[in-house]
Amino acid sequence: xxxxxxxxxxxxxxxxxxxxxxxxxxxxxxxxxxxxxxxxxxxxxxxxxxxxxxxxxxxxxxxxxxxxxxxxxxxxxxxxxxxxxxxxxxxxxxxxxxxxxxxxxxxxxxxxxxxxxxxxxxxxxxxxxxxxxxxxxxxxxxxxxxxxxxxxxxxxxxxxxxxxxxxxxxxxxxxxxxxxxxxxxxxxxxxxxxxxxxxxxxxxxxxxxxxxxxxxxxxxxxxxxxxxxxxxxxxxxxxxxxxxxxxxxxxxxxxxxxxxxxxxxxxxxxxxxxxxxxxxxxxxxxxxxxxxxxxxxxxxxxxxxxxxxxxxxxxxxxxxxxxxxxxxxxxxxxxxxxxxxxxxxxxxxxxxxxxxxxxxxxxxxxxxxxxxxxxxxxxxxxxxxxxxxxxxxxxxxxxxxxxxxxxxxxxxxxxxxxxxxxxxxxxxxxxxxxxxxxxxxxxxxxxxxxxxxxxxxxxxxxxxxxxxxxxxxxxxxxxxxxxxxxxxxxxxxxxxxxxxxxxxxxxxxxxxxxxxxxxxxxxxxxxxxxxxxxxxxxxxxxxxxx
Amino acid sequence: xxxxxxxxxxxxxxxxxxxxxxxxxxxxxxxxxxxxxxxxxxxxxxxxxxxxxxxxxxxxxxxxxxxxxxxxxxxxxxxxxxxxxxxxxxxxxxxxxxxxxxxxxxxxxxxxxxxxxxxxxxxxxxxxxxxxxxxxxxxxxxxxxxxxxxxxxxxxxxxxxxxxxxxxxxxxxxxxxxxxxxxxxxxxxxxxxxxxxxxxxxxxxxxxxxxxxxxxxxxxxxxxxxxxxxxxxxxxxxxxxxxxxxxxxxxxxxxxxxxxxxxxxxxxxxxxxxxxxxxxxxxxxxxxxxxxxxxxxxxxxxxx
Numbered sequence: 001x002x003x004x005x006x007x008x009x010x011x012x013x014x015x016x017x018x019x020x021x022x023x024x025x026x027x028x029x030x031x032x033x034x035x036x037x038x039x040x041x042x043x044x045x046x047x048x049x050x051x052x053x054x055x056x057x058x059x060x061x062x063x064x065x066x067x068x069x070x071x072x073x074x075x076x077x078x079x080x081x082x083x084x085x086x087x088x089x090x091x092x093x094x095x096x097x098x099x100x101x102x103x104x105x106x107x108x109x110x111x112x113x114x115x116x117x118x119x120x121x122x123x124x125x126x127x128x129x130x131x132x133x134x135x136x137x138x139x140x141x142x143x144x145x146x147x148x149x150x151x152x153x154x155x156x157x158x159x160x161x162x163x164x165x166x167x168x169x170x171x172x173x174x175x176x177x178x179x180x181x182x183x184x185x186x187x188x189x190x191x192x193x194x195x196x197x198x199x200x201x202x203x204x205x206x207x208x209x210x211x212x213x214x215x216x217x218x219x220x221x222x223x224x225x226x227x228x229x230x231x232x233x234x235x236x237x238x239x240x241x242x243x244x245x246x247x248x249x250x251x252x253x254x255x256x257x258x259x260x261x262x263x264x265x266x267x268x269x270x271x272x273x274x275x276x277x278x279x280x281x282x283x284x285x286x287x288x289x290x291x292x293x294x295x296x297x298x299x300x301x302x303x304x305x306x307x308x309x310x311x312x313x314x315x316x317x318x319x320x321x322x323x324x325x326x327x328x329x330x331x332x333x334x335x336x337x338x339x340x341x342x343x344x345x346x347x348x349x350x351x352x353x354x355x356x357x358x359x360x361x362x363x364x365x366x367x368x369x370x371x372x373x374x375x376x377x378x379x380x381x382x383x384x385x386x387x388x389x390x391x392x393x394x395x396x397x398x399x400x401x402x403x404x405x406x407x408x409x410x411x412x413x414x415x416x417x418x419x420x421x422x423x424x425x426x427x428x429x430x431x432x433x434x435x436x437x438x439x440x441x442x443x444x445x446x447x448x449x450x451x452x453x454x455x456x457x458x459x460x461x462x463x464x465x466x467x468x469x470x471x472x473x474x475x476x477x478x479x480x481x482x483x484x485x486x487x488x489x490x491x492x493x494x495x496x497x498x499x500x501x502x503x504x505x506x507x508x509x510x511x512x513x514x515x516x517x518x519x520x521x522x523x524x525x526x527x528x529x530x531x532x533x534x535x536x537x538x539x540x541x542x543x544x545x546x
Numbered sequence: 547x548x549x550x551x552x553x554x555x556x557x558x559x560x561x562x563x564x565x566x567x568x569x570x571x572x573x574x575x576x577x578x579x580x581x582x583x584x585x586x587x588x589x590x591x592x593x594x595x596x597x598x599x600x601x602x603x604x605x606x607x608x609x610x611x612x613x614x615x616x617x618x619x620x621x622x623x624x625x626x627x628x629x630x631x632x633x634x635x636x637x638x639x640x641x642x643x644x645x646x647x648x649x650x651x652x653x654x655x656x657x658x659x660x661x662x663x664x665x666x667x668x669x670x671x672x673x674x675x676x677x678x679x680x681x682x683x684x685x686x687x688x689x690x691x692x693x694x695x696x697x698x699x700x701x702x703x704x705x706x707x708x709x710x711x712x713x714x715x716x717x718x719x720x721x722x723x724x725x726x727x728x729x730x731x732x733x734x735x736x737x738x739x740x741x742x743x744x745x746x747x748x749x750x751x752x753x754x755x756x757x758x759x760x761x762x763x764x765x766x767x768x769x770x771x772x773x774x775x776x777x778x779x780x781x782x783x784x785x786x787x788x789x790x791x792x793x794x795x796x797x798x799x800x801x802x803x804x805x806x807x808x809x810x811x812x813x814x815x816x817x818x819x820x821x822x823x824x825x826x827x828x829x830x831x832x833x834x835x836x837x838x839x840x841x842x843x844x845x846x847x848x849x850x
Contacts, residue, residue, distance in 0.1 A: 058754055082760070090756030097755075102748040106847055107770050117756045152846040168756055 004031040005175050005208040006055065011068035013050055013059070013232075024050045024063060026232045032176065032208040037198065039219045039240070040212045041255070042229035043456035044427075048212045051229075052178045055210070056095050057085045073175065091121040094169035098181035100162035104153035110164045111149030117171040136167040140197065158321075159190035166197065173205060180212045187320035187483065192527035195221050214456060216259045217486070217530030220244055228252045245536050257538045258461040260486035270313040270493055276444050276477050277309040277365075282341035282351065284331045301327045303502045304341060309445065314471060314478040316492030316509065318485060320524075324501035325481050329449055333365055334358055345444070363393060366438035370450035372430035376422040382408075382433055383418030389441045400440070407436040410473075411466060428459035432466065439470065446471075447479045452487060464491055485528055489513055497521045547849045550842055558835045565827040566617070569820045570610050578602075579816065583626070613820075622821035627813040632821045636803065640825070643802035646721055646794070647787040651780055653726025654733050659776065661730075662737025663769065669742060677738070681731035693724045693797035710799035721798045725791055729783045736779055740772035747771075774841050781837035785830035 013025040025047040032038045040048040053059045055070055057077065070077050072093060077085060089095075097103045104113060111133055118129045130149070137145035140163040153161055162182065169177060179198070183191035199222055202209055213219060219226055223240040228249065236249040247253045284302040302324045309315050319325045331338040334350055343350040350361050369375050377385060386407070387400035395403075405415050411432040422430060431451060438446055448467065452460040468491060471478055482488050488495055488509075495512050497505040497520065505518040516522045573579045580597035581588075588596075597603050601612065616622070622632035665677040700720060701709035711717045744750065745768055753767045792804035803822065810818035842848045 056755055058751060086754075086757045086759060088757070089754065090758075095755040097748060097752065099748055103752045105749040105753070105767050105771070107845055109846075116753075116758060120757050120759065120762075154847045165752065168752070 004033045005073060006030075006032040006210065007069075007071040008051070008055070009069045009071070011051070011054065011070060012066050013047070013054055014064050014066045016062045021231060023066075023232050025054070028068070028229075028232075028234055030227050030234070030237065032210050034175065034208050035202050035206045036224045037202055037209045037211055037222050038225045038227060039223035040210065040227045040229060041214065041216065041219055043214060043255070043458065045231070046229040047232040048229050049180050050232075052095065052180050052210060052212050055176075056089060056093065056178060057082070058095070087121070090117050090168075090174075091172045092174055093176040093178065094172075094174040096162070096165050096169050096177070096179040096182045098184055100158050100165060100185060103165050104161055106153055109150055109152055110156070110161075111151075114164065114168050114171060117168055121172055132171070133167075136171060139170070140164075140167045141193070142167075159186050159194075162186060162190070162194060166194070170201070170205070173207075175207055177201070177207050177209045178212075179209065181214070182211070183218065184213070184215070188485070188524060188529075189320065189527040191218075191529065195529060198222055215529070216244070216256060216457070216535075217528065217533070220530035220533035228255070244533055246541060247536075247538075253538045253541070254458060256535060258457040259535050260457075260461070260464075260484075260490040261535060268312070268493055270310045273310040273312060275308045276311050276345065277479075278342075278344040279308075279332060280306045280342045280344070282306070282328065282331055282343060283339050284327050284336065285339040300501050302331060302338075305503050306341075307496060307503070307506065309477050309479060311477055312471065312475055313494065314468075314480055314492050316488035316495040317479060317481045317498060318483065318488045318495060318524075319498035320483060322500075323498040325498050326449065327501070328498070329367070329447055329479070329481060333362065333367065333447070360393075363441050364443055365445045365447060366441060366443040367447040367449060368431070368434050368438050368451040370453055372427050372434055372454065373422075375434050376430060378422050381419055381421060386418065386433075386437050386440055389437065393441060403440060404436070407439055408433075410439075410470065411436045426459075428455055428463060431455060431459075431463055435463075435467065435470070439474070443476070445477045445479065447481070449481045450483070451480075453482065453484065460487070467491065485513075485524065497524070547842060550849045551839055554835055554838050558831045562828060562831050565831070566614055566824060567610065569823040569827070570613050572820055572823070573816055574606075582814070582816075617821070617824065623817040625810075625815055625818045627810070627815040628818070632817050635818065636806065636821055636825065639801060639803045639806045642800055643788055643791060643795070643804055645718060646725060646791055646800065646802060647784060649718055649722040650725035650787050650791070651729065651784045653722050654729035654783065655776075655780060657726070658730045658733030659737050659773065662734040663741055663764070663772075665734070665738045666741030666745065666772075667764070674738075677734060681734050684727050684731040689724050689728050690793050690797050692727065693720065693794060696720045696723065697797075717798070717800070721791075721794050721800060724797070725787055725794045729780075729787065732779060732783070733776055736776050737772060740775060741768060744768045744771045770844055774845050777837050777840050777844070778834075781833040782830075784833050785826070788829055789826045 008031070009029050011025055011028040012023055015022060015024045028047075028051060030038065030040075040051060042048045050059070050063065054065055055072070055077070057080075059065070065078055068078070072088070077088065080088075104110060111130070114133045114136060115129045118124045118132060124132070134145045134149055137148050142148045142160065142163055148156070148160075153164075156164070166182075183194050186194065195218065198209060198211070201207055211218075211222065219240065225237065226240050226243040227237040228235050228243065228251065230251045236243060236247065236252045243252060244256070247256055281304040282302065283300065283304045286299045286301055288297045288299060305328055307315070317325050317328065327336070330336045332343050332350070334353075338351050341351055345361060345364050348361060350358070353361055376382075383401065383404055386404040387397060390400040390403065391397055401418075404418055408415055408417055413429060413432060417425070417433070422433075425433065434451075435446075446467075451467075452463050455463060464487065467478065470476060478491075480488065480491055492509045494507065495509050496503050497512065497518065499520045505512060505516065505521045512521065513525065516525055580593050580600065580602050583600070584593045584596050601609060604612075620633050622636070624630065625632050625635055628635055661677045661680070665674040668674060697709045697720065700707045707719050708714075708717050750763060750767055753763045758767070789804065789807070791802060792808050794800075795802045795805045803826075806818065807822050809815070810822065
């Protein structure tokens, strides 16, 4: 095998005093060879991003490398000055970031920003810079490169912006490419295209790629080698085949075991049960008023949608961003006013109800949102926030408190959590508290809007299990909105697939996933990463000591 | 871009029209103008005569349009107190105020923006603390007192600069510092906050990752994004300086438009007051429009 491009030995990065541990990264060693994709996997806080930033010398000021070596093409980059390292960055080593929406300067055209790479590292004349940039835009498969060259970032979609960042990274043929969660913020079809691009690059350009991710499906899709990190340390590394199918470390096993299976664990037959929610022809049209020289337009964010939800059923609603799934939920709850259609709960129509009577109707439908950090008021105790709902509906405070204690136990937290503040809980714990809050008013229907998307896989698994348990125990019905097909497959009985504001396919989960009828559903399923990999049954592996 | 500017221009024109109605309406807000002009012991016949003479007996809409038509041609009538054409009177005074305003805002920007950038590059360092100190002092000192201190120091004791008058450029140095210093803290604080936020943003990290030299990151990538709110603030402050330089003008005995406004109010000189209100407001509208145009050029997102 060729000599490694990057070889990190015994790297330790200190955290500022008062952190939850002394080191962000401790004694890390890894190698990246030319033409190889090395995936660093771990949950949030494992130090995987810190490793990539240290290699790029982009660590925030508060973090310092305290020991170790980072050899890049034979030179220890930790001994380089800032300006010497700046000469390597963008030229010999390049990086792609997680958040494409904010990674580009809003004030300059994307062409200008790509050309800046040539400007910083070469003395290429202007015309050649532009020609090369257009060629790069073609290489990352952007439509109409000359037009894109003159576009500003806000005129491009997230996937397109990520391609611009990739074009920037590829501009000078770097020998090392570092990608930090490059597809996490993207839709599954865009993700598939970008992962395919990485595989091509490894072949055509022979670059070494270090890819940081939390997603084992992405690992299965592209990795040659895998490095698993936990709390700043490497717990296991090896070839992708070894680590994915025969993980040795208990932590790796736990992570892999938490990856949602493509099949539902248990599906129930709900056909005979009473209908608790009936949506008929619900639609939302936005009218864009006429302005200087532009005629008025109508944009259908949600085309007439109809479905039923039965008692104790979980209905999954899947679709990519912009597919209208969030509009559907908002119109259904009257958080926005629908343009037409009916929403029946217990025979009463929410869509046409007076604003004054909405309050009692909303009580039957409670919602858990995506962001567990933003959903709780940081300055009020959990107990206060939990009892607020039922007290508003006329329950006495002491009775509400009693119910809060019960629910906190149901979501598997201690009773004393009630007197604490949100910042004392982790993301997963907060999401459980959000669920408890939603259940306080005894709703008939629980809506989970991307409720587990922001959570690490092992936490995600716990929350999903908790939701299923609560559903069965309380006879709840659930609407589960997600962009993640695996998660949908695992929890739903029935599923609705949405695209461009329209329901394109619906049916029992197994039927839709195994025998998709609509072209969009097929495309969505085909784009799922990690198709060639069956999550191994951890219980059949030899014990850890082996 | 053109569509955006046309939209803003249309808006500015509407605001200007509204302001003209208000400043015209001033005549009637102060009571019957004919009675006021006629004096204390006037008979009803004399009042009626004055009313007819000035056209106050015509319908209000006709009077307004007549006044507006004249105003658009620069004719604001004759000042009853100064006994000369209001337009001539204001043109003369405005020259001094405009000079002072432009110099003042330039001073504030030239001091405030670099200080804000320096402070943001090293938050909580000595430079940052020093900048904060200067800003707090600037906000706390009343400008008439600061002006007097400067006069005592540079005019009386050192004799470098004149204490008053607008005869040469030297007369503008001290008033510029006083007026500009008052606007500096807000500009500096806003630049500092903006720069700190921008320097922590993802696209600055992207620029570093492509190996752009630090100086270029600071001036090309960061500053342009950070000054956008500063531009809007500077426009408002510029407008404020024109109308609010009255204290500074008094201290340095510069007879500018601010001083004229004070005189016309205390003498109940309606035509001059009307003209000044209209002109000050128009300047506000123009500066705001220019700031919008500049910001649209700086930030492409504002154009669509």
